[in-house]
Amino acid sequence: MGFQRAYILILLIAINLSSFAQDRDSALQNASQIPAKYYSTVNKKISGINEQLTKKALKYLAKFQRQEQKLQQRLQKLHPELALNNAADKYNEFSQKIKNKTSGIAKVVGGEYSPYMDSLGTSLSFLKQFNGVSDKVKNPLENFDLLQGNFQESEKIKAFIAQRKNELKDILSKYTHLPPGLKKEYDQLSKTAYYYSAQVQEYKDMMKDPKKIEQKALVILNKLPAFQKFMKENSQVASLFRIPSNYGTTQNLTGLQTRSSVQALIQQRIAAGGPNAQSQIQQNLAQAQAELNEVKDKFSQLMGQGGADPEMPNFKPNSQKTKTLLRRLEYGFNVQFAKSSSLLPSTANLALTVGYKLNDKSSLGVGASYNIGMGTIRHISISSQGLGLRSYLDWKIKKQFYASGGYELNYNSAFNNIEQLKNYAAWQRSGLIGISKKYPITKKTKGEMKLLYDFLAAKHIPVTSPILFRIGYSF
Numbered sequence: 001m002g003f004q005r006a007y008i009l010i011l012l013i014a015i016n017l018s019s020f021a022q023d024r025d026s027a028l029q030n031a032s033q034i035p036a037k038y039y040s041t042v043n044k045k046i047s048g049i050n051e052q053l054t055k056k057a058l059k060y061l062a063k064f065q066r067q068e069q070k071l072q073q074r075l076q077k078l079h080p081e082l083a084l085n086n087a088a089d090k091y092n093e094f095s096q097k098i099k100n101k102t103s104g105i106a107k108v109v110g111g112e113y114s115p116y117m118d119s120l121g122t123s124l125s126f127l128k129q130f131n132g133v134s135d136k137v138k139n140p141l142e143n144f145d146l147l148q149g150n151f152q153e154s155e156k157i158k159a160f161i162a163q164r165k166n167e168l169k170d171i172l173s174k175y176t177h178l179p180p181g182l183k184k185e186y187d188q189l190s191k192t193a194y195y196y197s198a199q200v201q202e203y204k205d206m207m208k209d210p211k212k213i214e215q216k217a218l219v220i221l222n223k224l225p226a227f228q229k230f231m232k233e234n235s236q237v238a239s240l241f242r243i244p245s246n247y248g249t250t251q252n253l254t255g256l257q258t259r260s261s262v263q264a265l266i267q268q269r270i271a272a273g274g275p276n277a278q279s280q281i282q283q284n285l286a287q288a289q290a291e292l293n294e295v296k297d298k299f300s301q302l303m304g305q306g307g308a309d310p311e312m313p314n315f316k317p318n319s320q321k322t323k324t325l326l327r328r329l330e331y332g333f334n335v336q337f338a339k340s341s342s343l344l345p346s347t348a349n350l351a352l353t354v355g356y357k358l359n360d361k362s363s364l365g366v367g368a369s370y371n372i373g374m375g376t377i378r379h380i381s382i383s384s385q386g387l388g389l390r391s392y393l394d395w396k397i398k399k400q401f402y403a404s405g406g407y408e409l410n411y412n413s414a415f416n417n418i419e420q421l422k423n424y425a426a427w428q429r430s431g432l433i434g435i436s437k438k439y440p441i442t443k444k445t446k447g448e449m450k451l452l453y454d455f456l457a458a459k460h461i462p463v464t465s466p467i468l469f470r471i472g473y474s475f
Contacts, residue, residue: 039136060196071185334472361396
């Protein structure tokens with residue numbers, strides 16, 4: 001009898017080991033389907049953000065320290081007793097941590113949960129288990145851990161800067177009439193504090209925007225039961241809230257009250273309170289809401305004028321300031337049609353543009369166009385009718401409407417070689433001013449209509465229409 005039990009136990013263990021081996025082989029087989037480019041793409045993205053985050057942290061720390069010293073020097077001259085203690089050691093400590101990459105690594109970054117960061121970090125840890133891909137995962141995982149540490153350190157820097165700013169604000173609040181010089185220095189310091197916070201958030205947003213190859217890898221992994229189990233046990237959420245093994249099963253719901261039973265209990269309690277119980281409850285809720293609104297108003301007053309955010313200085317921020325060069329570029333395409341004349345056929349002017357967002361209201365750009373001759377209605381004939389170079393400036397007036405201007409050079413005839421284009425006198429000049437409307441089509445694409453007036457049209461040979469209408473897209 002004992003022999004039979006031992007045999008059954010050994011058989012069950014063998015079956016479980018075989019099943020585990022099959023699951024692991026299946027996971028490895030699916031993991032090998034992830035393109036090799038995925039690892040280099042992730043590593044390049046993470047290391048790039050790490051490098052930028054380090055540079056910006058050092059830059060803003062040094063800038064904030066200079067501005068604080070300047071303000072402190074003014075305070076020292078006016079009221080030496082009000083000056084703050086010197087925090088040079090603290091600034092140096094933060095700088096050394098950033099340079100030496102000695103900041104600690106936390107599982108949850110900066111108190112803000114990012115689903116994609118969680119999935120990315122956990123997936124890299126999962127892939128590290130397999131011999132076939134562990135070497136590819138090594139660098140991305142190391143850089144990811146470093147990025148978590150950098151984000152954690154940036155939160156400490158933000159807290160330190162906010163603390164110093166608030167201490168200076170408390171000192172300045174003792175003045176009945178704040179000297180203009182002190183106010184100017186404090187405003188500059190507030191801007192630096194705000195833009196550092198916005199810069200860190202920009203890098204976090206960049207990490208939340210996965211590329212197609214990253215999405216493809218997560219799709220492959222999410223199909224694996226082994227990865228799903230690994231996520232439940234090792235993700236950031238799992239480290240905060242340990243998920244039970246029977247989560248999502250009917251056994252886990254045993255003993256919990258249903259929605260209908262809770263509603264029935266509430267109705268029973270209201271009925272027991274008498275005929276006026278319902279109205280009394282409504283009055284109590286209204287009173288609680290009024291008290292909550294009062295608390296909100298008081299909090300807003302404490303935070304600053306107009307109920308502004310405590311980190312928001314009294315200026316209109318430029319959200320483009322914290323973006324990288326590529327994220328500030330906008331690309332466009334537009335088309336313009338011209339009627340035929342006795343000397344020229346009807347044409348379609350096709351243009352590609354690239355613009356740089358100066359701020360949230362304006363953009364400056366350049367472009368190139370190509371003229372395609374289409375002949376007439378009676379005789380359609382496709383031909384080359386030259387090319388053009390253009391520049392433009394758009395300035396937001398209100399909502400979707402912009403003031404637009406630009407300067408263009410157009411070579412309005414066919415050419416056989418580059419030498420012909422070097423004749424500057426053959427280029428037709430246009431000075432444009434007008435209005436444009438940009439309207440959203442998708443999340444990243446906008447439609448665009450431009451109505452422009454060419455105030456150099458009278459000098460064209462032959463004379464052209466001064467009114468131009470263009471339609472296109474920007475993204």
